[in-house]
Amino acid sequence: DTEVTQTPKHLVMGMTNKKSLKCEQHMGHRAMYWYKQKAKKPPELMFVYSYEKLSINESVPSRFSPECPNSSLLNLHLHALQPEDSALYLCASSPGPGGLAKNIQYFGAGTRLSVL
């Protein structure tokens, strides 16, 4: 089973709203990722958690706040977003952080976010 589950599938929010995206995996993976994908573009890395610690923050604006409550869950808290933040937000997980090991990332179906 290589399933990564993301909720909700679709989200519409206003610029003053606070919302959260959720991601869950039960594969025992120790690295989890958030990506942002605009239409007809490749996924762009936002954050990486490795062993529940924030490992990489790709200079993402503070209106995006990640959280890793435990090794199976990853959240992305959203506050005061802009219309240009509308995109598909993808979560992924991999067995480990990589290094000498292969870093095959398994992706969820994504949350389609629209900011009005």
Place this chain on the structure above:
Amino acid sequence: GESVGLHLPTLSVQEGDNSIINCAYSNSASDYFIWYKQESGKGPQFIIDIRSNMDKRQGQRVTVLLNKTVKHLSLQIAATQPGDSAVYFCAENTDRPNYGGSQGNLIFGKGTKLSVKP
């Protein structure tokens, strides 16, 4: 044929034909590579990977070729089917320092849209 422009490159093939999707990568230090398939409304799905010490790897109906000299990767799909229609991304892994160890980091290529004509 293949078209490249302001939009996503597109490859259009006849059902039953073989498809070849190409990718140029940027970092000579990348140690392995992954091909992903992304269907409309879905997340990227792992297809096949290859380590930098190999030049060819085969899966079921798919073959990946790696040419490190010119930093080029290709995905060959045999007997292409309508269900193969999707956007295909190559991704290269480069390790970044992390807590005294390293963190794998995937960099995705631009993607190619494969359309299969029945």
